[in-house]
Amino acid sequence: MxxxxxxxxxxxxxxxxxxxxxxxxxxxxxxxxxxxxxxxxxxxxxxxxxxxxxxxxxxxxxxxxxxxxxxxxxxxxxxxxxxxxxxxxxxxxxxxxxxxxxxxxxxxxxxxxxxxxxxxxxxxxxxxxxxxxxxxxxxxxxxxxxxxxxxxxxxxxxxxxxxxxxxxxxxxxxxxxxxxxxxxxxxxxxxxxGANPEEETTTLLQAFSDYVGEADFQPDTLRDKTKAMSGYVNSQARQGEQVALEELSGVIDEEQPRAFYDYIRNKDYGLSPEIPADKRTLSNFMRFYGKANGLSISFEAHLLGEQVEYDEGQDSLVIKHPPKGLVQQLRNKKGR
Incomplete structure (x- = not known):
């Protein structure tokens, strides 16, 4: 420089x-x-x-x-x-x-x-x-x-x-x-x-959620697009650069590089072509986290509905294929 x-x-x-x-x-x-x-x-x-x-x-x-x-x-x-x-x-x-x-x-x-x-x-x-x-x-x-x-x-x-x-x-x-x-x-x-990074990042993430929700992508495709989106936004934030929506659209879908950008424009989310990114807002979007009464749970958002299921009627979480280290601790405890 x-x-x-x-x-x-x-x-x-x-x-x-x-x-x-x-x-x-x-x-x-x-x-x-x-x-x-x-x-x-x-x-x-x-x-x-x-x-x-x-x-x-x-x-x-x-x-x-x-x-x-x-x-x-x-x-x-x-x-x-x-x-x-x-x-x-x-x-x-x-x-x-x-x-x-x-x-x-x-x-x-x-x-x-x-x-x-x-x-x-x-x-x-x-x-x-x-x-x-x-x-x-x-x-x-x-x-x-x-x-x-x-x-x-x-x-x-x-x-x-x-x-x-x-x-x-x-x-x-x-x-x-x-x-x-x-x-x-x-x-x-x-x-x-002027621009509020938290609000604009929240609006961008809502637009992304709406976009992938309407497109009804397969789980693997949804996961790839979510990782591509978060990776680009995080990279821009680390460099102190703004998120260019047209560039982000190309990162999300190389075959249809304007698809997400056109979706935002047509839906009129009120976002400028470039917005400042807020890493904390993005992090909260990418993970679910909760802590109470000695219990702490955190997992990536894309696991919900696959490896983690929430039963609203029973107010319970079902975790499939929990970490091996945790499983071993539970087995050791049970074997005492």
Missing amino acids: PIDNSIVHQIHKKPDGQPASLSLRDSELANSEALEQLLAGLIEAYNSKPNKAWGYFQPESGAYPFSGWLQQLIDGEQDFIGFSRQASEQLKTLMEGSNLALGGHVLYIRYRQGMTAFLIIALLHHTEGVTVTDNLEVAQARHLDLSSLNMAARINLTEWKQNAQSTKYISFIRGRSGKRVSDYFRDFIGCIE
């Missing part, structure tokens, strides 16, 4: 209500193997986050100046250093309004992936670890903690400029469990939430 520009600044702030301060770098980072490794690790950590939201820019204003500065950067009216400095000053100001906000290193990287240009912004923190030195001594080692990344956004610059009607060229990490801690970071970008 070629890196066009990168820089890092530091915001000093503790979650105690005290004013924040800013240390600004005066030159871009030089491209290096370490920087490339950082970008690769950052993208991997970002893509793995399940709690992302998608959206688009607020109209530029005094409250939301970020998109205007970014436009000036793209138009060549200011350089990358000036853009990042303005943005970091704005982020510092917004952080001061959040008692829970914690400072860190603000990393800006503009890079290309194929024909698409991106800007990723992340607030990074360090963690303490240990290492063994060349002299075989155990020593403390301080490094960036990408595993705890929770303040980051990625902007698809190409889609922003080429598709003015898009509502999902920005993605950002959203706070969990209703926490408002990350709202200031969303406001810093000036993002309006």
